Each structure stands twice: as C-alpha cells, then as structure tokens.
Amino acid sequence: MPKLILEIETDLYRMLQQAARTNQLSLEDECMRRLEGGVRRSRYMEALLAELRADDAQRRAERN
Template sequence: MTRVTLEIDAQLYRLLKLSAETNHLSLEEECCRRLEGGERRSRYLQALLAELRAEDEQRRAKSR
C-alpha cells in the first residue's frame, strides 16, 4: 500500500472535519462525497485529486 502525506491548510482541515461530523461520516468519506459531487464541490479537493493522479501517472511512466 502506498502511503500519502498531505499538507493542507489547518482551517480547511477543521472545516472538512466539522462537515464530516455533521454528516456523520469519516473524514475520508466526507472528502469522497465532495469529490463525487455532493452538496458543495470543493475546488481544492478536485485540484488535489488531479495532482495525485498526475503523480501516479508519472510514477507509472517511470516504471515502464
């Protein structure tokens, strides 16, 4: 399993955590909900996902 370390804004983290608690979800579930087009689309999470996908593509290209 690949381990990913993310640096995020402390305020964003608190907001995500609060939203997860409000929706009775884990932090991971809240992030996935937002990425799947939940009530509030998060441009930050979409950009983060795009960056992670690009890094994964680069890793795959190097291993070929």
C-alpha cells in the same frame, strides 16, 4: 516504510472534519461525497483522499 507528508491548510482541514461530523461520515467519506457531488474536482481534496486511503491501508496491514 516510506512516509507521505502533506502540507494542508489547517482551517480547511478543520472545516472538512466538522462537515464529516455534521454529516456523520468519516473524513474519507466526506471527501468522497464532495468529489462525487458535482463539486469541481480539487487537487487538494484528491491528495487528502489519497493520504487517508494510504493511512487506512497501513492500519489494516498492521492489524493482519
């Protein structure tokens, strides 16, 4: 199975994780909230969201 590897800024990733915890959301939901909230679209956020969705789809496929 092909792998997707993203290089992400560690500090930004940690800030997203903290925001997700603070807002009681998953990391994917926090990314979606930011993308939908009128915040300027970020290629970084879109790439991260795509990776999270792919990981989630892979986990679901492995369970079935």
